[in-house]
Amino acid sequence: MALPWLEEPLQQVLAQHRGHALLVCGTAGAGALEFLLRLSQAWLCEDRAAPSGPACGQCGSCRLFLSHAHPDFRLRVPEALAVARDIPVLLDERRKPSRQIRIDEIRQAMDWMTTTTGRGQGKVLALHPAEAMNAASASALLKTLEEPPAGARVVLSTADPGLLMPTIRSRCQMVRLPPPPRAQALAWLEQRGVEEAGVLLDGAGGMPLAALQWGVEGLSAETWRALPQAVAAGDAGPLLGWPIPRVLDALQKLCHDAGCHIAGGRGRFFPADKWPAGASLQRLAQWHKSLQSIMAHAEHPWSEALLIESLVAQGRSVWHPEPERRGGRLATA
Ligand SMILES: [Zn+2]
Structure with a gap:
């Protein structure tokens, strides 16, 4: 898939980068993995x-390379991502695909790096995203970053360098993938038949691959546009069936935009038309705090529908507060 906004940064890195370890800061939704591959x-x-x-x-x-058979290239991604993106990996059928880059995968790659190269252009190990390495995997990688075998390069991506061990960051040259220019991202989405591409692109924080993926999974601009009204009315229907991390992401964006509207500004993620009125900053802050604490346990095996219903009920109370309780009894008007 050609991603035109990667051309310029790619040219710059190829022209300027001479080190053996490179850390690319950019999100998957902007094409960080495609950048590593290119x-x-x-x-x-x-x-x-x-x-x-x-x-x-x-x-x-x-x-x-294009047929996934290059002897001098290794890609390490979490198994769950490999399955989702159709990247060929060996899976252990006895357990669930891992969301981490496991230490044995790093060790195998380290051993592979010390063998002679197949075609004489050196070797490349790509890791995406680097924050999927746990502490043990990252420590195993450190040694290679310190003393790489001759001709070997390591390239990592991260959505947030703050999530990585400082020792990993300090051993890599860092480059930032700029966010795709909006006009380019819009044109790219429209070429792929995405309707109301601007609404989905804003919803996805300007990240075109994420916006495209939403479209593929059936999330329409219409649903996104109506989400603030639905949540304010306590209707969890549009969110049911979404993966929990996406629900949390959407509700956090809603929180952000609600704060902007209370302050008299415009939101960033949702269209401003039909924005529900009546939210209070104090209730919004409470909801935000509660979303954050759920975010910290996003991997918890929640009962998804129940969790979504309860998150939306909390959201509703931002716009429609429960009657105040006095002395343990419901106050009557
Ligand atoms: Zn070639």
Whole structure:
């Protein structure tokens, strides 16, 4: 999939980056994984037109790379992501696909890096996202970042460098993927038939791949646009069936925009038309706090429907407070 907003940053990194360890800061929704792949392919390409040019896409190395069979390239992603993105990995059928990059996967990659290269252009290990490594995996990687085998490169991506061990950060050269320019992202989504692309793009925080994925999964601009009204009315219906992390993300965005509206401004994630009135800052702050504490346990095996119902009931109370209780009894008007 061609992502036009990656072209310029890719060219810059190819022209300027000379180290053996690179940390790319950018989100999956902006194409961080695609960036890692394009960069790795270019480093391994045997027929680039210019030293800072992109991969040719035709040579033997490029063909092996594109068919997931390059002997000098290894990609490490969490198994759950590999399954979702159709990346070929060996899975252990006896357990659930892991959400972490496990230490044995890192150790295997380290052993592989010390063997001789297959095609003579060096080796590339790509890890996405680096925050999916637990402390043990990250420690195992450190040694290679300190003393890499000759000709070996490691490229990692992260949505937030603050989530990584400082020792990992300090051993990598860092580059930031700029957010895709809005016009380019919109044109790209429209080319793919996404309707009301602007609404979904705003909802996804300007990240076109995330907006496209929402469309693929059946989340329409219409549903997104109506979400503030639905939550204010206590209707959890539109959110049922969404994965919990996305529900939490959507409600946090709603919280953010509600705060903007109370302050007399505009929101960032939802269209301003049909915005529900009557929220209070104090009740909003309580809801926000409660969402944050649930976020901290997002991996907890919640009963999804019940959790969503209760989150929306809390959301509703931001706009429609429960009658105050006095002396343990409901106050009557
Ligand atoms: Zn090539």
